[in-house]
Each structure stands twice: as C-alpha cells, then as structure tokens.
Amino acid sequence: MKISRVTAQFPCDCKTVWDIVTDNENFEWRSDLSKIEIIDENRFDEYTRDKFVTHFRITAKEPYREYRFDMENQNMRGHWSGIFESCDDGTQITFTEQVQVKNPIMNLFVKGYLKKQQVGYIADLRKAGDGNAAEKSGGDDKMRNPEQTIGNLIDKQKVSFIASISAEGFPNMKAMLPPRKRVGIKEFWFTTNTSSMRVAQYRENPNASIYFYDKRFFRGVMLIGTMEVLEDAEAKQMIWLEGDTMYYPQGVTDPDYCVLKFTAEKGRYYSNFKSEDFDVLPMSI
Secondary structure (H helix, E strand, O other): OEEEEEEEEEOOOHHHHHHHHHOOOOOOOOOOEEEEEEEEOOEEEEEEOOOOEEEEEEEEEEOOOEEEEEEEOOOEEEEEEEEEEEEOOEEEEEEEEEEEEOOHHHHHOHHHHHHHHHHHHHHHHHHHHHHHHHHHOOOOOOOOOHHHHHHHHHHOOOOEEEEEEOOOOOEEEEEEOOOOEEEOOOEEEEEEEOOOHHHHHHHHOOEEEEEEEEOOOOEEEEEEEEEEEEOOHHHHHHOOOOOHHHOOOOHHHOOOEEEEEEEEEEEEEEEOOEEEEEEOOOOOO
16 A cells, blocks of 8 residues: 655635535636546546546545545555644645555556645645635735736636627627637637627627636626737637537638637726726736
C-alpha cells in the first residue's frame, strides 16, 4: 500500500472550503475532470479529460471536519481522506491517499503520480476559493486585481449572456455559449448566425453588454462596451472549432457564420451582497 499525504492552508473558512470539496454537482473548478456522474448519495464516478473513470464510495462525511471515501479504477484501488481544521489564517486541510496498484510495475512511480495529483488538486482548490478570500480579508471588499478575479470567474462558467438594443430602444438579452476567446477582460469573441436578430441589432446600434454568473458563490459581473460584427476570413478561422458544422453546415466559409467581438469599457461586479464599479483599462502592447 502506497501512501501520499499533503497539508495545505486556505484563506477561507471551513464551510467555504468544505462546500467546494464535497459538492459533486459543481466540479468545474477541477482542471483534471470532464464530468462527475452521481450514482446515489454515497457513490459517484469521476471522468478525467481523457475519459478515464474512477469509482468512489463515500465512507465518512462529518461536515467541516472529515471526508473519506474508497476509490477504484482499472489501475489501482485505495482510500482517500480529507481532515478539515480551522486555523488563524483560515482553514487547514490534510489530504491522505492510500492506494494499492493492480500492476506491480506501477509501484515504481505511483507515489510520484499521487503527489502530482495532490498538488494539482490543491492548486485548483485555491483558485476556486480566491473569490471568497478576497472579499473576506481585512474588511476590504474591493477587488485587488479585477482582471484576475473577473477572468477566473468567467473561465469557470458554461453560459454567458449578451445584450443588445432593439430598434424600439429596449434591451434584449440572450444566453450564449462561453466566449471562444478572451483577451484579459477587454476583448471577447463569440460565434453566431449572420442572419440572427442579434447581428441586425448590433449593426444598427453597437452598444452592448455581456454578463457572467457564478451560481456557486452567488457572484456576477456585467461588462459594458461595444459589439462588432466580423465576417472576414481571418476572424472566422481564428475561433472556428471542429464540430461547428453542426451550426454552420457549409463550414468556416458559411455565409451564415460570423464573429461577434465585444470590447469592454467598464464593468460592475457583484459579490458578498455588494457591488463594485470598475474601469476596463486598455490592453498593454
């Protein structure tokens, strides 16, 4: 049985960290996973980005103190535990993995693999807790780094919202897939149909806003600026993805495929029951 143990501190209270770690319905903060399938209240399966599955069975779950489960995949079986403790600077967690490999050759490198996985998990967990830590440190609710805070929030969302102005002067809102590309929090690129109502409205009036919402921490950000409709080959090719023919059957040259480029001028961030206005600075060259 190989054992790997790591201890880390987080600038968040125990409840915040516990909620992130134990909420299998919201796993987007995990950079190594593509999905989690919840089987019942005690069993779940994790799938890596390469679709490799590991089966888990929860064996202990004492809120804000202890979380344990058994795990097994085609290469190994074992146990995982997380011990949560309050400390002066937030929360301390000790993660322990004990595994037995099914192929003896893997004994040569399994401990290094486990340590690498733990380091990656802790790094992801720190990013997931960054938003709350910023609001709760030293009584200062202002963002210390808007580009980092807002950028992290945006990158974790699966849905974005874009707004345009109708001919009658009313705001129109639409849910979209996440932007295909962003540069800081200044520029965002989306795909859409050239024949859509949204494109017609932006051509008439480029004033626009986009919105992103983080349901886990009840945070959101609105960015205000202008939207351009791009139909040049370079812009279309830049954000084209394999599988886009589902929406644009004629491929990247489909006349009903175009790019929406949003340029932000200012924004408003909501978190911890407070709102904060901020300017979006020009990108440095």
